[in-house]
Amino acid sequence: MKTNESNPVIKGSLSTIIMKLLENNSRMYGYEMTKAVREITQNKMNITEAALYPALHKLLDEGLLETTTEQVDGRMRKYYALTKKGKKETIVKIDALKDALESVQILLNSKLGNE
Amino acid sequence: MNNIKLTGEQLKELAGYIKTKGFKDPAIINEILDHFACKVEEEMEIDSSLSFYDAVHKARNSFGVMGFAPIAASFTKQLRSRYRKVYWKNFWQTASAPLHIPLLLVLGYGCFKCWLWANAHNYQHLMDMNDVSAILTLGYVIAQAVIMYKEETRKNLYKQTAFGVVWFFPWMLIYIMPHSNRPNIPVWVSAFIIGILSILAVLQLIALRATMKAAAADYNEVEQFFNA
Numbered sequence: 001m002k003t004n005e006s007n008p009v010i011k012g013s014l015s016t017i018i019m020k021l022l023e024n025n026s027r028m029y030g031y032e033m034t035k036a037v038r039e040i041t042q043n044k045m046n047i048t049e050a051a052l053y054p055a056l057h058k059l060l061d062e063g064l065l066e067t068t069t070e071q072v073d074g075r076m077r078k079y080y081a082l083t084k085k086g087k088k089e090t091i092v093k094i095d096a097l098k099d100a101l102e103s104v105q106i107l108l109n110s111k112l113g114n115e
Numbered sequence: 116m117n118n119i120k121l122t123g124e125q126l127k128e129l130a131g132y133i134k135t136k137g138f139k140d141p142a143i144i145n146e147i148l149d150h151f152a153c154k155v156e157e158e159m160e161i162d163s164s165l166s167f168y169d170a171v172h173k174a175r176n177s178f179g180v181m182g183f184a185p186i187a188a189s190f191t192k193q194l195r196s197r198y199r200k201v202y203w204k205n206f207w208q209t210a211s212a213p214l215h216i217p218l219l220l221v222l223g224y225g226c227f228k229c230w231l232w233a234n235a236h237n238y239q240h241l242m243d244m245n246d247v248s249a250i251l252t253l254g255y256v257i258a259q260a261v262i263m264y265k266e267e268t269r270k271n272l273y274k275q276t277a278f279g280v281v282w283f284f285p286w287m288l289i290y291i292m293p294h295s296n297r298p299n300i301p302v303w304v305s306a307f308i309i310g311i312l313s314i315l316a317v318l319q320l321i322a323l324r325a326t327m328k329a330a331a332a333d334y335n336e337v338e339q340f341f342n343a
Contacts, residue, residue, distance in 0.1 A: 029149065029150075030149070030150045031149065031150045031153035031154065035157075048177075048178075048179055049150060049178055049179075049185070049186055050178070050179050050181055050185040050186070051185075053146075053185065053186040053189050053190070054185060054186075054188075054189035057189040057190060057192065057193035058189075058193075060193055060197075061193050061196045061197070069336065069340065071340060072149075073120050073121070073152075074121070074122075074123050074126050075126055075145075075148050075149050075152055075340075076145045076148070076149060076337070076340035077149045078146070078149070
């Protein structure tokens with residue numbers, strides 16, 4: 001099943017996904033991120049531009065990302081990278097997401113009941 | 116990343132296509148162009164029989180029903196936030212610099228005293244306005260016009276957004292309001308307000324200049340790429 005950011009779990013973790021990608025790749029441009037997500041998840045997850053750019057702009061606004069622009073293949077390419085603050089925040093966000101997912105996993109695997 | 120690379124002509128066509136969708140500012144076009152071009156290249160690579168125009172159509176569809184609008188909207192929102200930060204950072208930096216504090220206090224006190232003096236001598240030549248208020252208002256308007264003229268006179272998204280974060284008119288209204296319209300307020304209170312407003316107006320002009328400079332620098336960078 002293919003998921004995208006309309007899935008509430010993905011929507012809530014989009015910033016963390018972006019920050020994790022940047023932690024692994026030091027700097028990336030928008031299209032590269034969407035392609036990386038598709039490749040890593042073997043096309044199971046797709047991030048649309050309508051979700052990616054607002055999330056990137058929000059992270060920039062919060063001072064977690066910084067940009068550099070370069071001319072590549074005849075057009076302006078904007079690269080995003082984590083700031084110092086962003087690097088610290090990435091660790092916190094990834095840990096929080098892992099904890100949340102583990103808790104959900106435990107709940108899903110348990111026999112739910114009142115007994 | 117993609118093996119197929121669009122030519123300069125094809126990129127121009129893409130930029131033109133983005134313009135036809137209502138996004139005419141070079142800043143917005145540049146924000147969208149690279150991603151759009153990468154998608155077109157990807158489509159052409161997946162299906163080599165696809166024409167450039169068919170690839171453009173497919174790439175455009177992949178942006179969803181809202182098209183480029185969410186990217187443009189969030190870019191503008193982020194710009195606004197950036198300039199608001201630049202503006203207030205400069206405002207408070209200027210206000211809190213040890214050298215500036217006594218200068219600003221002298222300015223405020225000077226305006227306070229001058230206004231009281233003009234009021235006592237009934238110097239109200241323009242629409243009942245205290246002459247000191249009139250001079251301060253004129254100075255403020257001229258200073259603002261000079262900043263706008265010097266920094267970047269052409270209309271562009273950066274300049275418009277930067278200008279949009281500044282709040283102008285309430286200052287002017289209080290400045291130009293004659294004291295006779297406020298009979299219940301003691302004269303010294305009116306003079307005090309003028310003194311405070313003069314300090315704030317100077318801080319505002321300094322912050323405006325810094326914000327417009329940041330906007331001009333951003334625009335120059337984009338324009339350089341756009342014209343290349």
